[in-house]
Amino acid sequence: MNVKLLMGATALVGVLAANPSIALAQTQTDGGAQKSAPTDDEDSTTPKEIVVTGSRIARPNNSSIVPITSISGDQFFQQGRNNIGDILNDLPQLRSTFAQQNPGLGVGIAGLNLLDLRSLGTVRTLVLVNGRRHVPSDILNNASSVDINTIPNDLIDRVDLITGGNSAVYGSDAIAGVVNFVLKKDYSGVQVRANAGISGAGFGANQYASILAGHNFAEGKGNITVHAEYARQERVFGSDIPWYQSADGFGVVDIDPSGLKNGSDGYPDRVYLQDIRSTTINRYGLVPINQPSANPLCGTGIASTNGAPSTVGGVPYSCTYIFGADGRLTPQTGTRYSSGPNSGILGGNGQTGREDKLLSVYPYQQRYNFNLLGHYEFAPALEAFVEAKYVRIDTLGSNAGPSFSQGTYSQFDYRERTRLDNPFLNAADRTTIANAILAAGCNTSLTVTCDSARSFSTSANGVAGGKLNAADIAAISNGSYRFVDARQFADSGIRDEAFRRETFRIVGGLRGTFNDDWNYEISGNYGKFTQRTTTYGYVDKQRFLLSYDAGRNPVTGQIQCRAQFDSAAALPYPNTTTNVARLASDIAACVPYNPFGAADNSAASKYFSYNAVDHARITQFDVSGFISGNTGKFFRLPGGPIQFSLGGEYRSEKALYVQDPFASDPAGYTNA
Missing domain, CATH: 2.170.130.10 (TonB-dependent receptor, plug domain)
Structure with a gap:
């Protein structure tokens, strides 16, 4: 207290x-x-x-x-x-x-x-x-x-x-x-x-x-x-105001190197843009597929230049896929701009961040x-x-908007990323994601570029990004590979x-x-x-990870929290005396969460959400x-x-x- x-x-x-x-x-x-x-x-x-x-x-x-x-x-x-x-x-x-x-x-x-x-x-x-x-x-x-x-x-x-x-x-x-x-x-x-x-x-x-x-x-x-x-x-929410539903603002279109006279190369670094969408998160889920410099499928970001904007030496844009409300995967559309790997994008089917109750105005x-x-x-x-x-x-x-996860390991362990064999994932979409990762030869990440060496987070006990290795390819083959699903938990309510x-x-x-x-x-x-x-809308870390890591019980065939049938997944988080003591009861009460689309997750949200009361x-x-x-x-x-x-x-x-x-x-x- x-x-x-x-x-x-x-x-x-x-x-x-x-x-x-x-x-x-x-x-x-x-x-x-x-x-x-x-x-x-x-x-x-x-x-x-x-x-x-x-x-x-x-x-x-x-x-x-x-x-x-x-x-x-x-x-x-x-x-x-x-x-x-x-x-x-x-x-x-x-x-x-x-x-x-x-x-x-x-x-x-x-x-x-x-x-x-x-x-x-x-x-x-x-x-x-x-x-x-x-x-x-x-x-x-x-x-x-x-x-x-x-x-x-x-x-x-x-x-x-x-x-x-x-x-x-x-x-x-x-x-x-x-x-x-x-x-x-x-x-x-x-x-x-x-x-x-x-x-x-x-x-x-x-x-x-x-x-x-x-x-x-x-x-x-x-x-x-x-x-x-x-x-x-x-x-009043942003979605209630017709002229506020479009996210407009200044975007980076040129990057200057340091040491220039007057700090500028004479080209505008930012211009006013309309209908800006997100390439790093979506309320239904977003999967970034990092791209190699040798063959970037979604273009290359601008690089630092003393002159007109140029993509020479720039970082490739990640190809992004988004889930619809129905839980099905589709490529994100729109016009990309700025630097990579996480570009800005204009128009298309991504979200502005002002849909539904994502942005409270009054x-x-x-x-x-x-x-x-x-x-x-x-x-x-x-x-x-x-x-x-x-x-x-x-x-x-x-x-504050809803709670969210972007697979960056900033506050959770490796279970923050979703397994390919998650039973809530459509089989065709599972194949699309697996093939896209294998074709790029890169681990999914919002923070590590594809051309970087493979990065492993010891604190989260999970792959952070970089090039695929043999173990990653084997995990993709058997379904145990974990990919980034950047998602706002709007179905659990906004943080109010x-x-x-x-x-x-x-x-x-x-x-x-x-x-x-x-x-x-x-x-x-x-x-x-x-x-x-x-x-409202905040989460119990341990319960969230147990719920988010769903699987199909090989004995019963039922979708459950993985920790309920796989002892290797029965981990406290963080590993404190309090969390260890309540782990068994948390596993017993666990309700699996569907991280794709707009499924009814009310029972799972009730399980891992925590409403704090202060006086x-x-x-x-x-x-x-x-x-x-x-x-x-x-x-x-x-x-x-x-x-x-x-x-x-x-x-x-x-x-x-x-x-x-x-x-x-x-x-x-x-x-x-």
């Missing part, structure tokens, strides 16, 4: 003094354009709205000492989108580092919306709610960033973005700046909103509904506001958000306030992550104004975040207070009174991550 516990506590005390300064604030107009706020001379009659983001010194919005961009909550409302994080990430100040549009940037982050000011990293962007810290939600990223999905959409009054460093005020996590979500304070009335949408091509359906109700009482001294929202977005997400805001003013110098929230977010998504993230937060405190222009606030803030993660939590306790004002009543300098702010903060944060005990052991568990 892998358990990680992180604890931290911070105590800050600060004093700030300043004279009136030049206006640097920015406001966001209803049209979306940004402009500098007017100076005092330009508009002396405009009411002075107080802005506290970035400083505890109360200032009108036209005299902030740091650049602020403010976006009103109405702008989020008018756009009608479900996720405010996606809206904010469209701003030039923010980089879309971890967002709904980027679901595949790492393990454990699908569904998170984290803000990254000026591309300095989410850990350097501080997110506040009403000027106070919020419990983080990114346990597997840096355990310090707030998931913007937990912010209630319709309760936002405005969002202030400070793009100037504010580490002096808030600490090192505000080096890039601060994003402060200011919630509605005195809402009165009832608002019900709902919307639904779907793309014109029929993908990406989403729904949103919210209710907001507030009431002022005691002649405006108090207010209570409640809010609830529900949001849902459907999963995760599924369902969100429930409940909030309570309240305050009551006993006197101008004494106002009590409270904030409480509960958020539950269920997310399913990842961009299901998250249940829950956030609870409560804030309470006192604030007030006295001495005309002095104000203070003291507050306590407790938040707790929990996460339960279930990972995590983050807690935050924060107590802060400040008093600010100016000395206008008793002391003035030639430039005016001294403004000041005196504050202190104590913060304690704890993070705990408990990984599934089997998944934490790389010897038995694989995410390939």
